Amino acid sequence: MPSKKEGTMKKxxxxxxxxxxxxxxxxxxxxxxxxxxxxxxxxxxxSMKVKACSIRLLDERxxxxxxxxxxxxxxKYIRKGPVLIEESGLDRKALQGKMTWVRNAxxxxxxxxxxxxxEEGIKSVxxxxxxxxxxxxxxxxxxxxxxxxxxxxxxxxxxxxxNLSAIALENAQMHQSLRTSYDLLTAHKYRLDDN
Numbered sequence: 692m693p694s695k696k697e698g699t700m701k702k703x704x705x706x707x708x709x710x711x712x713x714x715x716x717x718x719x720x721x722x723x724x725x726x727x728x729x730x731x732x733x734x735x736x737x738s739m740k741v742k743a744c745s746i747r748l749l750d751e752r753x754x755x756x757x758x759x760x761x762x763x764x765x766x767k768y769i770r771k772g773p774v775l776i777e778e779s780g781l782d783r784k785a786l787q788g789k790m791t792w793v794r795n796a797x798x799x800x801x802x803x804x805x806x807x808x809x810e811e812g813i814k815s816v817x818x819x820x821x822x823x824x825x826x827x828x829x830x831x832x833x834x835x836x837x838x839x840x841x842x843x844x845x846x847x848x849x850x851x852x853x854n855l856s857a858i859a860l861e862n863a864q865m866h867q868s869l870r871t872s873y874d875l876l877t878a879h880k881y882r883l884d885d886n
Contacts, residue, residue: 707848710738715855727859728760735833735852736762739845742813742836746821746856747774748829749786756782756830763834768811771804779803785818785830790846792817795838815839819849821857828857 713734732744743763747756756774776782780801784791793799793816796808802816813834821829831853833841841849 703844706738707844710734710848710852724860725760728856729762731852731856731859732760732762732831735831735849739833739848741833743834745769745832745834746829747782747832748821748860749827759829765811768807771807774803781816781818782830785820786827788820788822788825788827790817790819790850792841796834812836815841817841817846817849819853821853821860823857823861828860831856 728746732746735741735744741763743761745761745764746759748759749755750757754776756776756779758769761769774782776786781791781793781799781803793802794814796802796813796816797805799805802808808814808816811834814837815835817833819831819833820827821831831849833849
């Protein structure tokens with residue numbers, strides 16, 4: 692007979708599996724990146740029982756991370772200022788493809804906005820790169836109210852969600868590119884037919 696601890700672990704595994712299934716369904720149902728990312732961050736926040744989750748994407752110049760979706764963060768915190776790669780050691784590591792854990796964002800020198808983290812009630816932060824192949828396109832962050840290490844189970848779940856999120860973004864960009872090409876070809880054909 693399984694112990695209480697084993698039963699709890701199995702229950703969490705089932706919750707993460709169901710959450711991954713929900714993320715995959717959302718990705719499959721829409722090619723609108725904003726809508727998909729919003730649902731993903733809410734799903735992560737709910738399934739992990741954390742304060743908040745966000746997804747930030749690299750700008751074209753690869754100098755800043757732009758907020759793309761957030762759940763559980765106040766408007767004030769979201770609008771605190773830009774996340775500059777050169778000033779955020781945390782994100783520099785993630786953009787090199789490494790998952791990063793900040794024990795206490797209110798005191799960590801690698802965290803760009805320590806005072807704002809204190810005001811928001813953020814302690815631990817876990818950052819996972821959004822990667823397509825070897826190319827990192829952004830980061831997913833999970834925020835907690837208390838100092839909290841993350842289990843192997845949670846890390847694997849976050850890694851899987853980040854990978855699915857990156858694939859969803861890549862698919863949406865390809866779809867948009869194909870749509871634009873199709874529209875241009877159609878417009879060109881009509882101009883040729885008019886002559």
